Amino acid sequence: MQNVYYKYFLFTILLSSSLLSYNVSGFVKDSSNGEPVPFSNTFISKLGSDKIVKGASSDINGYFIITGLEAGDYILTISTIGYEIFKKEIIISNSDDQENIRLDVLLLPQAIDLNEVSVSSERTRFNEKVEVSRINITSEEIKMIPAFVESDVFRALQNLPSVSSANDFNAALIVRGGSPDENLVLLDGTQIYNPYHVGGIFSTFNADLISDTEFLAGGFPAEYGNRLSSVLSITSKEGNSKEGRLPEGWGMKKYWDYNDINLDVSLLSSKVSAQGPLYKGSWIFSGRRTYFDQFVKAYYSSRDETSPFDYYFWDTHFKIQTSPIKYHKFIYSQFNGSDNLFVNITAEDFPQVNFDWDWINSTNSFEWKYYPNSNYFVETMISRTKYQFDVGFEVDFTTINQETIDECEESLGEEVEVGYAPDLTYILINSVKDYTLNQNYKLFISDYYDIELGWEYKTLNMAYSEEFAGTQTASKIDTPNISSAFIKNLWKPISNLSLDIGMRLSKSSYYDNYILDPRIGLKYNIIPDLALKMMWGKFTQFMFTINQEEQLLRLVDFWQAVGESKAPQSNEHYVIGAEYWISNGNTISIEGYYKPYSTVYDLSLVADPIDEDSYFSSGIGTAKGIELLYQFNTNRLNGWVGYSFSDITREVDLNQNGEVSDSEKYKSNYNKPHALNFVLNYKLSPKKKWDFGLTGTLTSGAPYTPVIGKVFSQSVEQYGSLENPYLYLTNLYGDRNSAQYPMYFRTDISFTKGGKIFKNPAQWKFQIINLTNNFNVLFYNWNHYSSPSKVSAVSMFPLIFTFGVSLEL
Incomplete structure (x- = not known):
């Protein structure tokens, strides 16, 4: 009891001291465009003295606060690499009308000089934050990394030691052995469920609109939940709020204007972006579309034929922010993306087959940020996310009955028109609708103690249906509600020790129990330049995808809720x-x-179509490893080199007999024990804006289930005829994932050259993918009808050359 009184007394003293002192707070922005300057170093010193009294750093929104200042004359200094140092005199008096001080600081950009005595934003985070397994990548860094067709944040992250990919055709992130559905992907705080285009080859995020990419590969804090492996939080730019281009006499100039328009054209896609001022704020828009389908149509049109293939994707992103009321900021963000695939297969004596596959992502969010002139702030957001894909498959057998049609025309003496009426149809639809309301608070108690807390309510509608030949063969609708709350204590008991102690409480309407996930992080600076970090935490996930691990192309994600009364997926870090x-x-x-x-789910090998509980098998698993990362930055050369060793195993009762046999203990399909990555960017001529980029990846081959023989098929569909019941042969497989593909190696290069087109600034971009044309095995294909059986290998990306141009209008 005395311990409780002591803690209450200590908290009262801390709170009282904050009420008897003053704060200096505000926003740090770029003077050229009004964009926030995150993680800048902010400190207060006594007037006439260089000794720092207190310090802080701005957050991702550019917001900073320095608490606990007594009356006196001070100098406020703000610095970060790439900007001139800002200094301002601050006077705090003992008068009754003295209030907390609020500032809006505009930093002047300047050429980066790494020899200048200035504290970088990364150094500030190194000193102040308890962050484990974190890395931040800017839009400029993403665009310097060679990528297939265009810059891609997912492809950039795959060069980190904690991240891998299944193959070249899959941009999905595999983080420390976790399935891609274990990653929480956020765009401006709103969850994206299927963040890919072209079946996973590209991510849906336009690099030109990204302000900051924060990636937490593990041990993420309590404000994030419902995922087991990692967090990828992408913050988009707010838009250029400075002077626009509309004439001064136009009445609408006060409320809306524009100043920047950019056009980017590559071999397969084009994108346009625009931004400008808004009433007490700004706006930004970006749109992108591929035009490979137009090339295909033009080709077949020149041959006077109908195109048998059509594919394109598009996406748009729109964001506005305004502060019409003092201390209040309102942000609306909207993202829409769509993929459309159509294939028509027809040939002589072969039925006509139409394949139509469409999937969409769309988000809408409205956020209210309240930053009072005090020692706390509140962020409230309501968001809607929709993900849906549908597959249509049609077969028309009338195309093979041309002789019958000819006979009819001959007997009638006139042409017979045969309309398209498919004889067989198959339709599959899967959708996720997510409506979320959340609110976060942050309270700055003192220089040594901060509190963050918040809550979230999420309602989901997850539907899955199949229809065959006009008859519905499967239908499943889940409508779980997930409530959660968290609290996080940031405490610095001594100058070189920082603690992040938090917990998250969650409840799903599909599960009876409340789940408490504690998380503890620690950072100890042994010396000023060397920090020791440790973290432990529990993590829970109430939904998962039913994509198989060995799936080569992750075209879409099949999202499902964990069944009613079933334990959610969970692990520890x-x-x-x-x-x-x-x-x-x-x-x-x-x-x-x-x-x-402690709990993972996989597709069952003995699923009963009429028993939903039999669809999935539960099991356990482990992922362990070690990672090394060296990041470097000189005047012209920057990048990183990383190495990782990992071991990922699973034990799943796939046949649901209540026992896990040796064959059900296997290496995960994502297990690649050794991986070496490097990223190099070199400025050949900073004045002419000539840049050179080089990336390389060398990894162990992925595991696969080997073919150890062949056997006559015993299935009804492939049994053969009565005259020859042993007509068909099929593979005889060994133990699951007991073999390994050859080592994977790929290196890519890029060259960017600045210039002008029609007197407008432009940038030419040239890229070569798989420079050495290394044959990286995607899979093996067996032909058992030759004697002896023959095996052939199918390759991933060959050597590919792409180029594009970016133009400022």
Whole structure:
């Protein structure tokens, strides 16, 4: 009891001291475009003295607050690489009308000089934050990394030691052995369920609109939930709020204007972006579309034929932000994306087959941020996310009955028109509708103690249906509601020790029990430039995808809720590591991790179509490994080199007999023990804007289930005729994932050259994918009808050359 009184007394003293002192807070922005400047270093010193009294750093929104200031004369200094140092005199008096001080700071951009005495944003985070397994990548860094056709944030992240991909045709992130559905992907705080185009080859995010990409590969804090592996939080730009181009006499100029328009054209896609001022705010828009379908149509049109193939995708992103009321900021963000695929197969003596596959992503969010002139702020958001795909499959057998049609025309003496009426149809639809309301609070108690807390309510509508020949053969609708709340304590008991102690409480309407996930993070600076980091936490996930691990092309995600009364997926994270700060932009880190999974779900091998409980099998698993990352940045050369060793295993009762046999204990399909990655960017001529990029990946081959023989098929569909019942042969498989493909190697290069087109600034971009044309095996194909059986390998990306141009209008 005395311990409780002591803690209450200590909290009262801390709170009282905050009420008897003053705060200096505000937003740090770029003076050229009004965009927030995140993670800038902010500190207060006594007037006439260089000794720092207190300090802080701005957050992702550019917001900073320095608490607990007593009366006196101070100098506020704000610095970060790429901007001139800002200084302002601050006077706090003892008068009764003295209030907390609020500032809007505009930093002047300047050429980056890494020899300048300035504190970088990364150094500030190194000093202040308890962050495990975190990396931030800017839009400029993403665009410097060679990529297939155009810059891609997912492809950039796959060059990190904690991330891998299934193959070249799949941009899905595999983070420390976790399935892609274990990653929480957020765009401006709104969840994206299927963040890919072209069946996973591209991500849906336009790199030109990205302001900051924060990636947490594990051990993420309590404000994030309902995922087991990682968090990818993408913050889009707010738009250029400075002077527009409309004439001064136009009445609408006060409320809406524009200033920047950019056009980007590559071999397969084009995108346009525009931005400008809004009444007390700004707006930004981006649109992108591929035109491969137009090339195909033009080709077949020139031959006076109908195109048998049609595919394109498009996406748009729109964002506005305004602060019409003091201390209040309102943000509306909207994203829409769609993929459309159509294939027509027809040939002589072969039925006509039409295949139509469409999938969409759309989000809408409205956020209200309240930053009072006090020691706290509140963020409230309501969002809607929709993900849907539908597959249509049609077969028309009348195309093979041309002789019958000819006979009819001959007997009637006139042409017979045969309308298209499919004889066989198959339709599959899967959709997720997500409506979320959440609110977060942050309270700055003192220089050594902050509190973050919040809550979230999510309602889901997840539908799956199949229809065959006009008859519905499967239908499943899940409508779970998920409620959660979290609290996080950021405490610095001594100058070189920081703690992040939090917990998250969750409840699904499909599960009776409340689930408590505690999380504890620690950072200890052994010396100023060397930090030891540790983290432990429990994590829970109430939904998953039913995509099979061995799936080569992850065209779409089949999302499902964990069944009623079934335990959600769960695991723990144990992370320990160290980071050494060599100099600005030059760091080296090492981390080891261990993730035991207490519940995972996989597709059952003995599913009963009329028993939903038999669709999935549960099991356990482990993921463990060690990672090394060296990041470097000199005047012209920057990038990183990473190495990882990992081991990922699963134990799943796939045949649901109540026992896990040796054949049901296997290496995960994502298990690639060794991986070496490097990213190099070199500025050949900064004045002419000539840049050179080089990436390389060398990894162990992925595991696969080997073919160890052949056997006559015993299935009804492939039994053969009565005269020859042994007509068909099929593969005889060994133990699951007991073999391994050959080592994977790929290197890509890019060259960017600045210039002008019609007096407008332009940038030419040239890229070569798989420069060495290395044959990386995608899969093996067996032909058992030759004697002896023959096997052939199918390759991933060959050598590919692409180019494009970006133009400012």
